[in-house]
Amino acid sequence: MNVVVILETLRRHVTNGFYIAYLALIAIVALGASNFDKPASLWPTLIGALAIICGAGVIGPEFSSGTLQLVLVKPVNRAIYLLSRVAGVVLAVWIGAGVGAVCEIVGRLAWGRAAYAGIGLTLLNAMCDAILTVALLALLGSVTRAYFNVAIYFAVRFTFGVMPLIIGMLRSSRNDLGQFLKEYRDIDKVLDIVERNLFPDVLPRFDRNWTLMVLANAAVALLLACIAFRKREVPYGAD
Amino acid sequence: MIRARALRKSFGKHDVLRGIDLEVAPGEVVGLIGPNGAGKTTLMSCLLGFLTPNGGSIEIDGRANDALDVRRQSGFVPERMNFDRRATGWAFLRYMARLAGVPASEVDARSKAMLERLAISDASNRRLSQYSRGMLQRIGMCQALIHEPKYIFLDEPASGLDPNGVLLVRDLINEQKQRGAAVLLSSHQLSEVEKICDRVLFLSGGLIAREETLRHVDHIVVAITLLPGSYEDATVARIAGVSAREHVVIATVASERAIAELVRELAASGAGILDVRQHKADLESIFRGAQ
Numbered sequence: 337m338n339v340v341v342i343l344e345t346l347r348r349h350v351t352n353g354f355y356i357a358y359l360a361l362i363a364i365v366a367l368g369a370s371n372f373d374k375p376a377s378l379w380p381t382l383i384g385a386l387a388i389i390c391g392a393g394v395i396g397p398e399f400s401s402g403t404l405q406l407v408l409v410k411p412v413n414r415a416i417y418l419l420s421r422v423a424g425v426v427l428a429v430w431i432g433a434g435v436g437a438v439c440e441i442v443g444r445l446a447w448g449r450a451a452y453a454g455i456g457l458t459l460l461n462a463m464c465d466a467i468l469t470v471a472l473l474a475l476l477g478s479v480t481r482a483y484f485n486v487a488i489y490f491a492v493r494f495t496f497g498v499m500p501l502i503i504g505m506l507r508s509s510r511n512d513l514g515q516f517l518k519e520y521r522d523i524d525k526v527l528d529i530v531e532r533n534l535f536p537d538v539l540p541r542f543d544r545n546w547t548l549m550v551l552a553n554a555a556v557a558l559l560l561a562c563i564a565f566r567k568r569e570v571p572y573g574a575d
Numbered sequence: 576m577i578r579a580r581a582l583r584k585s586f587g588k589h590d591v592l593r594g595i596d597l598e599v600a601p602g603e604v605v606g607l608i609g610p611n612g613a614g615k616t617t618l619m620s621c622l623l624g625f626l627t628p629n630g631g632s633i634e635i636d637g638r639a640n641d642a643l644d645v646r647r648q649s650g651f652v653p654e655r656m657n658f659d660r661r662a663t664g665w666a667f668l669r670y671m672a673r674l675a676g677v678p679a680s681e682v683d684a685r686s687k688a689m690l691e692r693l694a695i696s697d698a699s700n701r702r703l704s705q706y707s708r709g710m711l712q713r714i715g716m717c718q719a720l721i722h723e724p725k726y727i728f729l730d731e732p733a734s735g736l737d738p739n740g741v742l743l744v745r746d747l748i749n750e751q752k753q754r755g756a757a758v759l760l761s762s763h764q765l766s767e768v769e770k771i772c773d774r775v776l777f778l779s780g781g782l783i784a785r786e787e788t789l790r791h792v793d794h795i796v797v798a799i800t801l802l803p804g805s806y807e808d809a810t811v812a813r814i815a816g817v818s819a820r821e822h823v824v825i826a827t828v829a830s831e832r833a834i835a836e837l838v839r840e841l842a843a844s845g846a847g848i849l850d851v852r853q854h855k856a857d858l859e860s861i862f863r864g865a866q
Contacts, residue, residue: 340673347666348659402657406718409623409728410674411647570625571617 338412338420345424349390355428358386359435366436370443376458379436380538386432387466390425391473392486394418395565400482404570415562422474422558429466433459454540461538464550471557472534478565496531500524576600577622577726577757582631584617591617593781594631599757601725604748606768606789607761609778615761618778619730622759623651635726645726647676650719654731656711660704664695664714667703671718689717693743708735716747727751729760733767745771787827795853797834799824802847814840 349355366379395418398404407417437459441452476485503524507517517523533553539546582595591614599605607615620626622633624641633640635649658667668686677685690696693713698706706714712735719727729748733741748771751758762768768775769789777785787794801811801822812818815826815837824841828834834853842848 338674340670344670348661351661402653402655403659405623405625405651405653406656406658406671407674408625409646409649409651410671411643411676412674413643569627571620 337423338416341412341417341420342424342427345421346427349425349428350431355390358382358389359432362386362432362436363439366439367443370440370449371447373449374540375444375452375454376437376440376540379440380433380458380462383429383433383436383462383466384469384538387429387469388473388486388489390428391470392477392483392489394421394425394470394474394477394485395561396477396480396482396485399477399568399570408570414566418474418478418562418565419558422470422561425470426467429470430463433462433466436462457542458538458540460542461540461547461550464547464554465536465538468534468536468550468554468557471554471561475557475561475564478561478568493535496527496535499527503527577635577759578633579618579622580632582618582621582633583629584614584621584626585629591781592621592628595778595781595783597776597783599726599759601755601757602752603774604752604758604760604772606772606775607759607778608763608765608768608775609784613778614781615778616730619728619759619761623649623728647722648725649728650722650724650726651728652712652715652719652730652732654734656703656715658703660702662703663700664690664703664706664710665699668699668714668717668721672721675718675722677722685721686717689721690714692747693717694739709737709740712736713740713743716744720747720751723754723756725756727756727758729758729762731762731764732760733762733764741767794827794829795831795834796825796827797837797851797853799826799838799841799848800850801841802849806841806844806846810844811841811846814844 362379362382365382369377369379395404398407408414437455440455444450444452473485473489476488480488503517507514533549536546536550577597577599579595579597582592582597583590584592595614595618597605597618607618609615617626621628622640624646635642635645638645662670665686668689669682672682672686673679687696690699693716695710695713695717698710703711703714712732716732719729732748733744736744745767748758748760752773760768760772772789775787775789776783777787799815801819801824803822806819808818811824815824817824817826826837828837831853834851838848838851
């Protein structure tokens with residue numbers, strides 16, 4: 337990891353007006369949610385969205401803007417640069433998660449609600465989930481330009497969301513595909529497993545298997561991202 | 576020494592570089608000029624490791640061009656500086672210096688010195704979004720030279736600069752040359768290339784169509800007007816080294832004696848000679864001849 341890159345990435349986020357406004361939103365929502373019986377409500381969803389927003393800019397836009405060319409002539413290994421960018425973005429998301437958790441705890445103290453138990457675990461899981469989200473966007477960003485990574489991310493997510501519905505409709509048809517889908521019902525399970533691996537729901541409790549799954553998937557995504565990024569051509573300008 | 580051998584690069588079926596041989600020695604400034612689409616940027620990108628050539632080899636002091644050791648000693652100024660526009664000039668330069676491997680204890684002093692050298696100290700606390708094109712170009716030079724690189728790649732370094740900036744950049748490049756850096760410069764500003772470079776490579780159609788040494792050699796351009804119908808294109812091309820365009824042969828020769836020799840050979844081939852004019856070669860006339 338390159339500390340200089342991590343700190344620069346973090347600087348770009350914390351000096352961004354949108355990021356600061358978003359943290360304020362997280363704080364307000366977390367303070368509001370502190371009045372609920374169920375701990376850690378609402379704001380973890382905002383952390384998921386923050387991970388997508390910040391992760392979108394990990395590397396893809398740097399291809400398009402030309403920033404990458406300035407960096408790649410410097411003595412920094414490409415894979416280390418990518419991982420450092422990811423680390424900086426993840427740190428920025430973690431700050432948001434920390435703001436959410438702290439504001440909810442402060443709110444609960446103020447309201448006199450002592451149910452803190454789930455907050456820490458939800459925070460931990462949201463932090464793990466942020467790593468996976470940013471890693472996936474880094475992988476997509478390492479093979480695309482600009483913000484196509486986030487478009488593909490949403491397209492895949494949407495596809496997995498509607499796939500059970502489509503498969504159900506196809507299954508009711510009498511053609512060969514319908515028969516095939518009726519015979520192989522495990523397809524639903526496979527799709528569900530893939531979806532839960534790529535886009536897991538943040539749990540309000542500690543689950544070792546869930547944590548390992550999320551971190552392992554993030555590691556695989558980052559490994560693939562590094563391989564793609566090392567080979568990637570970075571053209572600039574035009575003759 | 577920056578060295579490329581038989582460098583080829585294609586995009587799909589389009590061959591952009593078709594076998595480039597190039598050398599830039601320490602203490603030498605080499606200019607890269609050519610029409611749009613000639614492959615200048617592609618060549619620069621291959622040398623910098625942004626693009627992977629389809630064939631040929633690149634080595635810098637005997638090492639791969641993407642080796643970290645080489646990059647530690649490389650500086651690059653892109654034609655257009657792009658970076659996080661919210662960063663101040665000072666923050667940007669410090670970041671680039673740290674990435675380039677400048678020791679942490681020297682980063683501030685060197686950044687300050689570079690900003691002063693490029694006459695943008697006053698703007699150091701302003702955001703890059705408030706910089707003019709010329710100021711961005713100046714800070715681009717700062718980031719490229721802050722670690723005193725041995726291999727310097729400049730893409731249109733004087734683009735967008737005011738006259739003072741152009742002179743400043745010219746001085747800076749000369750300083751780099753004096754301290755032994757190998758400089759490859761791509762530019763459309765022929766007069767500037769002429770003033771800075773020791774040697775010029777004319778890129779055309781993915782090949783080095785012509786190479787000219789600008790220092791120490793006096794060239795003469797001669798324009799010989801031929802009588803239409805009195806000559807064969809192939810014969811003229813063989814004798815003069817260039818084809819006649821609209822019945823005028825524009826050739827570059829080293830001496831007046833060579834002009835007489837050229838005219839004599841053309842006349843001996845049967846070509847009717849209507850007019851012979853000579854003038855000292857400047858880069859523009861050489862460029863016109865090379866195209």
